[in-house]
Amino acid sequence: MNVKQLSIFLENKPGHLENALKVLSDKKINIMTLTIAEASDFGIARMIVNKPDEAAAALREQHFTSSITDVLAIELEDVPGALLKALHIFSKHSLNIEYMYAFTQKRGDRAVMIFRFDDIESAKKSLTAEGYNIVKNIDIIGA
Amino acid sequence: MFNREFEAMPLNKMRELQTERLKWAIRHAYENNAFYRKKYDAAGFHPDQFKSLDDMKRVPFLTKQDMRENYPFGLFAVPMEKVVRVHASTGTTGNATVVGYTKNDVEVFAEVVARCLVAYGATNKDVIQVAYGYGLFTGGLGLHYGSEKLGCLTVPISGGNTERQLMLIKDFGSTMIACTPSYALNVADYIEKKRPDFDMRKTKLRAGIFGAEAWSESMRKEIETRLGIQAYDIYGLSEVIGPGVSGECSEKSGLHVHEDHFYVEIIDPETGEILPEGSKGEIVYTTITKEAFPGIRYRSRDITRLYREPCKCGRTLVKMEKVTGRSDDMLIIRGVNVFPSQIESVLMEVEGTQPHYQIIVDRKGAMDDIEVKVEVSDKLFSDEVKVLEGLSKRITDRFRSVLGISAKITLVEPQTIPRSEGKAVRVIDKRKI
Numbered sequence: 001m002n003v004k005q006l007s008i009f010l011e012n013k014p015g016h017l018e019n020a021l022k023v024l025s026d027k028k029i030n031i032m033t034l035t036i037a038e039a040s041d042f043g044i045a046r047m048i049v050n051k052p053d054e055a056a057a058a059l060r061e062q063h064f065t066s067s068i069t070d071v072l073a074i075e076l077e078d079v080p081g082a083l084l085k086a087l088h089i090f091s092k093h094s095l096n097i098e099y100m101y102a103f104t105q106k107r108g109d110r111a112v113m114i115f116r117f118d119d120i121e122s123a124k125k126s127l128t129a130e131g132y133n134i135v136k137n138i139d140i141i142g143a
Numbered sequence: 144m145f146n147r148e149f150e151a152m153p154l155n156k157m158r159e160l161q162t163e164r165l166k167w168a169i170r171h172a173y174e175n176n177a178f179y180r181k182k183y184d185a186a187g188f189h190p191d192q193f194k195s196l197d198d199m200k201r202v203p204f205l206t207k208q209d210m211r212e213n214y215p216f217g218l219f220a221v222p223m224e225k226v227v228r229v230h231a232s233t234g235t236t237g238n239a240t241v242v243g244y245t246k247n248d249v250e251v252f253a254e255v256v257a258r259c260l261v262a263y264g265a266t267n268k269d270v271i272q273v274a275y276g277y278g279l280f281t282g283g284l285g286l287h288y289g290s291e292k293l294g295c296l297t298v299p300i301s302g303g304n305t306e307r308q309l310m311l312i313k314d315f316g317s318t319m320i321a322c323t324p325s326y327a328l329n330v331a332d333y334i335e336k337k338r339p340d341f342d343m344r345k346t347k348l349r350a351g352i353f354g355a356e357a358w359s360e361s362m363r364k365e366i367e368t369r370l371g372i373q374a375y376d377i378y379g380l381s382e383v384i385g386p387g388v389s390g391e392c393s394e395k396s397g398l399h400v401h402e403d404h405f406y407v408e409i410i411d412p413e414t415g416e417i418l419p420e421g422s423k424g425e426i427v428y429t430t431i432t433k434e435a436f437p438g439i440r441y442r443s444r445d446i447t448r449l450y451r452e453p454c455k456c457g458r459t460l461v462k463m464e465k466v467t468g469r470s471d472d473m474l475i476i477r478g479v480n481v482f483p484s485q486i487e488s489v490l491m492e493v494e495g496t497q498p499h500y501q502i503i504v505d506r507k508g509a510m511d512d513i514e515v516k517v518e519v520s521d522k523l524f525s526d527e528v529k530v531l532e533g534l535s536k537r538i539t540d541r542f543r544s545v546l547g548i549s550a551k552i553t554l555v556e557p558q559t560i561p562r563s564e565g566k567a568v569r570v571i572d573k574r575k576i
Contacts, residue, residue: 007526009519011556037528041553042519046526060336063558065519069526098527116526 002070002120003137004052008045009065012038017045020064024049027058033114035101046101048073048114071116072123073103073135078111086113086132093126095119107135145261145293146254149403150458154451157459161406162196164431169193169202172437175220178213179439199408200417204427205441210240210382219243219435226435231279232381239279242381243435249288251432252384255401256289256377259390262399262456263319263350263375267294270315270347274322275355276302281385282355286321286377289387302326305333312346321352324362324374331369344371352377354386357466357484361491363395376465380445383428383438389463394455397462404432407461408440409449423448426463446473446482474504474570476511479547483569486515486550489541493534501560505573513550515542518557 010016017036024031034047049055052068059066076082090097096118103112112135117123127134144150152160170190172179183189186203193202210218219226226243244252265271271290275282283301290297298315300308302322308330311317320327334341351366354377366374378398379386388405389398400407405428409418412425426447430438448464474481483502490500499518504511517538525531535552542550 005526007524009524009531009554009556011559016556039528039532042531042555044526044528044531060521063556065521065524065557067521067524067526 001072001124001134001136003048003073003114003135005069005071005114005116006047006049006052006055007067007069008047008059010043010045012041012043017043020045020059023058023062023064024055027051027054029055029058032105033101033103035099037099046099048103069116070120071114072120072127073112073114073137074127075107075110075112075133075135078106078109082111083113089126089130089132090123093122095123095126144457145258149401150258150399150460152403152459154459157402158196160403161431164403165196165199165406165429166190166193168429168431168433168437169439171434172220172439176218176437178209178217179220179437182209199406199429199440202429202440204415205439207240207382207442207444214239215241216243218437220437221245221435228284229279230281230284230381230385240382242281245434248384248433248435251404252285252387253288253292255384255387255404256285257292258401259375259377259387260289260293260295260319260352262390262392262458263352263373264393265290265293265295265319265350269293269318270296270298271352272298272300272308272311272315272317272320274300274302274308274320274326280355281379281381282321282323285379285385285387286352290321305330306338309334309338309341312343312348313341316347318347319350319352320348320372321354321377323355324351324353324358324366325356327351327353327366327370327374328362331366335369348372350375354378357482359484359488359491360465361488365491378463378466380428380443382441382443383430384433388428392454392456392458396454397450397464399454399456399458399460400449400463402460404430406431407449407463409447410442412444412446421448421450423464426466474502474513474572476504476513476548481513481546481548485546486542487569489545490515490517490538492541493538499557499560500569502570503573504570511574513548514553515550516553516555516560518560519554520557 008020030050032048037044056066056068076086098116098118100113100115173183173190182203188201188203225245227246228244228249230242232240273283273286275286277283287297287299298311300311350373352375363374375391376398377386377390379388383405389400391398408427409422409424410427411418418424426443426445428438428441428443445466447466449461451461486502501516503514538552542548
């Protein structure tokens with residue numbers, strides 16, 4: 001039920017993100033959602049794509065550094081307070097979030113958010129117990 | 144041993160031999176080369192004054208500058224018809240230095256290389272792939288002749304074309320490869336990225352003969368683990384003869400200098416005074432059998448230490464420490480002496496860092512500014528910013544504690560630092576521009 005996230009190391013300079021995305025575009029890889037974390041000299045582009053392993057191989061070929069990380073995609077109600085409620089559950093179970101971002105498209109009437117926990121396994125257990133729907137990779141990429 | 148008589152010669156006999164050969168060499172240079180004669184006359188030195196090794200301190204030094212000024216053949220000491228080969232240094236600054244060899248010099252060159260190969264465990268059954276560049280550079284032909292002298296099957300593939308190197312290792316059953324240590328790591332990278340199916344451990348390759356650039360113990364470890372071979376150091380300078388001036392033995396604890404051909408001293412690079420055995424300083428070479436291009440008290444600028452200790456391999460030849468740096472390469476950053484090799488050692492200690500780095504020194508106002516660019520490999524990378532920042536910080540802290548300098552660490556994308564298949568350019572000193 002984990003979702004595979006592709007992360008790419010990029011220098012914080014004009015054209016670098018473009019070059020990386022060109023590699024994905026050439027391989028006809030579709031990006032479902034993307035976020036960039038920035039430090040002073042570098043950035044990390046994190047994204048959910050339809051073919052993560054193929055994307056990573058193509059990037060490696062073109063000398064980009066990348067990695068695949070397991071993250072959780074969680075369905076939330078698209079109403080005020082829904083995220084707050086989820087966060088409350090995370091803190092109750094002492095689950096630490098490293099970072100999070102959202103999908104642009106809704107899944108039916110619900111929102112989907114990506115969470116990167118430092119301990120993904122206990123996060124899964126707690127969230128399932130609390131009745132949250134953890135979206136499978138296969139659902140997201142629509143394959 | 145390839146030549147036990149000399150390689151295991153008792154010290155007192157070696158000293159006698161060196162004294163006799165030095166007398167000849169100093170006289171040979173003086174009598175047969177105008178530059179030496181002029182220089183010695185001007186310094187008030189005459190070969191007759193050299194009676195014992197204690198008189199060495201009276202003999203004037205030969206410098207890199209002397210060599211450049213005598214481009215191309217000004218330092219040759221035999222008639223040109225006796226010279227059968229030339230090599231030349233790359234000449235990164237100013238003129239190249241051209242060195243010449245008589246037939247006999249070529250023989251000596253081959254012999255010292257053959258001795259090194261035997262010390263690494265080679266016999267005439269070995270297949271030696273010479274992946275140093277062939278040409279004016281001494282590496283290719285030097286290893287080639289040494290390997291043939293020992294009777295090995297010699298594969299003159301020259302440098303570069305990694306795919307082909309791998310093919311010949313497999314198809315020819317090469318047991319040893321000779322190349323620069325940075326190229327060996329390029330090969331390891333290449334296999335990891337492009338040929339994950341290629342298993343070096345399933346080939347017959349068991350040792351590498353690495354030289355032509357300074358390399359650290361941690362680099363040795365990385366080469367040995369990643370390629371599954373033994374990594375041995377071979378050292379030399381074209382001004383002296385080329386690779387084979389000294390080489391490691393099975394102990395990997397220093398390089399035995401072929402003292403019956405090269406007399407070595409350690410001096411204080413500032414004052415020129417001879418330092419007692421065991422001290423660290425600049426190594427000075429005197430060729431004591433060479434005919435075409437004698438080098439009498441040549442200041443190498445290489446920093447090392449000489450020591451004698453009974454070696455398990457049985458050789459009595461003096462040992463020199465792996466060269467840690469060249470006084471020419473030494474960077475003075477805010478008054479602290481730093482060798483690029485030290486920076487490399489620090490980087491190698493950080494798990495997974497490959498030595499693809501570049502040092503950029505600049506002056507901001509009155510302050511020297513040092514930046515070290517490090518390529519982020521897949522092994523170092525993380526999807527978390529804090530992990531990468533932690534890596535920069537760890538490197539910065541190590542630089543501060545080991546080298547006493549604070550450097551700015553910049554993480555850069557792979558393949559953004561220029562590669563070379565010969566010597567790697569590790570330092571850009573913008574203060575000089």
